[in-house]
Amino acid sequence: MTFYLIIGVFVIPFFLFIWCKLDFMLGKKRHNHEREHIFYPRRKGHITFFRDGKTFFDAYFEDIKNAQHHIHIHFFIFRDDQLGSQLIRLLCNKAENGVHVNVMADRLGAGMSRKGRRTLKKSGVQFTYSQKVSLPFLFFSLNRRNHRKMTIIDGKIGYVGGFNVGDEYIGRNPELGFWRDFHLRIEGQGVTDIQTQFLSDWMKAKQTPFPKDDEYFPTIAEEGKDTYQILASDGSGLETFFTQAIEQAKKYLYIASPYFVPSNRIQKSILQAIDQGVDVHIILPEKRDHPFVKEASYAFLEQLMSKGASVYYFREGFFHAKALLIDEKCCDVGTANMDMRSFFLNNEMNVLLFSSDLIQEVKNTLDKDIEKSLRVKKEDLQNKSFWANAREQIALRIKELL
Structure with missing residues (x-):
């Protein structure tokens, strides 16, 4: 009994620690050869700056309601709580009315229930997880998360920033209270860069690629008042x-x-x-x-x-x-x-x-x-x-x- 106790208390945790360390080290070494970052070109468009959840989600939901062709969404966290369920209902309604809706969420961060996923898929929303845990470097891939939050609507409006989808982001968590975050709404040439990154992440999640036509990449010749540049890392x-x-x-x-x-x-x-x-x-x-x-x-x-x-x-x-x-x-x-x-x-x-x-x-x-x-x-x-x-x-x- 004492022998098995020693094995359980000391030996197994020791080998688990060594395995995690080796897995992480080797996985990171491979990732260092594959990783890349993209500085998209400087663009000129129109940017709206959001600093609180209510103002952000009011504008966000309104843009989604007005979508005509497609909605592409990736959030690190996408819960189907009160706020998330409101967004799910809206996305289902758009999909049922012929809008192409494609949603990704991080595999470990998302927090969405099976019921939430089923509701989306039943209405025709394409849902997938990004950054799935995989072999051979299990522990390293467990720590490699897709932390992006991006939305593209009709190829003309883009969102990037810190807000996720969850009740806490509009101050409904009593322990955390008011939630300060920053998010940007972009109209103009830079939306094509957010679209490009979303479609790249979508294909890496082994989903069907999208045609690079005017529906997804509309020509935007007019320059806006704001100069900006998008960095994807x-x-x-x-x-x-x-x-x-x-x-x-x-x-x-x-x-x-x-x-x-x-x-x-x-x-x-x-x-x-x-x-x-x-x-x-x-x-x-x-x-x-x-x-x-x-x-x-x-x-x-x-x-x-x-x-x-x-x-x-x-x-x-x-x-x-x-x-x-x-x-x-x-x-x-x-x-x-x-x-x-x-x-x-x-x-x-x-x-x-x-x-x-x-x-x-x-x-x-x-x-x-x-x-x-x-x-x-x-x-x-x-x-x-x-x-x-x-x-x-x-x-x-x-x-x-x-």
Whole structure:
């Protein structure tokens, strides 16, 4: 009995740990040879910036109601709760009236029930999962998620940003409260880039390809007032872009993210920016939706704060917005968090904004959020309980997965 107890308590977990480590290492090595990132061309169109769930979903649902030919959707999370069921009913109605509706959700993140999937398929909606778990590197593929949130309507309207489909995103989770997030509605030439990426992801999920005709890729000759560029990444390119963008800062740098677990390269670039006189502001949530990521950020934040960075914990609800703002030159808004998972594992989609009015709109929102936040002191991170220290040590050892 004692022998089997030893096997169960020590030997099996040890071999499981070794298998996970080898699986992840070999899977990442193969992925490094296959990964790619795409900087689509700079475009000129019309962008609407959303900062709260009600305003976003009101506009989103209205656009879907007005769809004439097709609706293409990918969300990381798509629950069939009260909000999700409302969207499902709307999509089913459009499909039953002849609109081509194609929906993808991340295989592990989605959270949709079998009933929800059946309801969609019964009405003619094509539904599939992206980024499915697969052999031979099971543990690595388990951690490779499609974190993009994108929607294309009739090839003319596109959505990219941080909102998923779930009641919490409109403040219905009493523990998290109000949900701060950023999302963009795009009209104009850049929609074709979102469409291209969706169809690429759709085909990788082993679904039927779509014809590249005017119905899916309508010609949009007219230029809009906003200049922007779309970046699609799949575990490469994002770290380099963020590093180079931070190095361009001369006056101020805003980093907004629900999680802050930067790579050593990005941490170094932020420290150098501070040394060169750049005002660095980092906005994070006070509340947590993950057991370890807050503690994983402590060591990085302490180092930055000792150099003069300002760190704020948003207190009005949960802060899920993702933005990197560099002076008045450029602002990045999209799906990527400031963490290792977004840099090296996830499929992400970000939009680089170059128009001064949009950049100012994002900055004004972040400045108002800072007013509603707690300014973090270095002592707050240093005077931690035993359990907080223990969680921090665990988090730092698994930071590549956070």
